Amino acid sequence: MPDFAVPTLPMRDPTETRAFYEKLGFICAHESEPPDSFLFMMRNGLQVQFFCVPGIDGSLTDHTCYFYVDDLDATYAAFKDANVGKLMPIELKPWGVPEFVLMDINGNMLRIGCPRMEM
Numbered sequence: 001m002p003d004f005a006v007p008t009l010p011m012r013d014p015t016e017t018r019a020f021y022e023k024l025g026f027i028c029a030h031e032s033e034p035p036d037s038f039l040f041m042m043r044n045g046l047q048v049q050f051f052c053v054p055g056i057d058g059s060l061t062d063h064t065c066y067f068y069v070d071d072l073d074a075t076y077a078a079f080k081d082a083n084v085g086k087l088m089p090i091e092l093k094p095w096g097v098p099e100f101v102l103m104d105i106n107g108n109m110l111r112i113g114c115p116r117m118e119m
Contacts, residue, residue, distance in 0.1 A: 006048065006049055007048050007049070008049040008050070008051060009048060009049070009050055009051075009063050009065060009106065009108045010050065010051060010053040010063060010108070011037075011050040011051070011052060011053065011056070011106045012052075012053065012054060012055075012056050012058060012105070012106055013054075014031065014037045014038075014039055014050070014052060016105060017039060017104075017106060018031065018039055018041070020084050020104060020105050021039075021041045021043075021048075021104075022041075023082040023083075023084050024043065024078070024079055024082050024084065024102075025043050025078055025082070026041040026042060026043040026046070026048075027041070027042055028040070028041055029041065029042045029047075037051070037052035038050065038051055038052070044069075046069070048065065050106075056106060056107065057107060058105050058106050058107045059107060061103065061107050061109050062107060063106075063108045064108065064109040064110070064111060065108070065109075065110060065111070066112075066113065067110060067111070067112045067113075068114065069112060069113075069114060071114075072090060072098055072099070072100070072112065072113065072114040073090070075112055076090055076100050079100075079102055079112075084104075084105075085102050085103050085105065086102070087101075087102050088100055088102070097115065099111055099112060099113030100113075
């Protein structure tokens with residue numbers, strides 16, 4: 001198996017977080033009940049885990065993660081159709097990677113991009 005990382009982000013409420021990510025096309029691979037509430041969500045090759053922080057302020061952006069996807073346009077369209085969170089348009093970054101940003105209900109910033117394959 002190749003090396004890989006799984007971001008672990010804070011969430012206020014497991015039920016709301018699960019519903020938010022399911023609208024984006026993620027499935028729940030694992031969920032733990034209180035007092036150790038925990039979610040493991042997957043969408044295609046994307047994986048993200050959440051731990052419970054009931055007092056987190058969803059209007060602040062203290063946490064972020066980056067997802068690389070093969071089809072940025074299709075992922076953007078799916079996320080736009082879900083109509084959840086704050087979605088920003090695709091833009092080409094100065095370092096040559098097209099990406100977009102989605103802010104989730106917990107204040108987590110998800111940066112989604114398509115890796116530049118040529119060097």
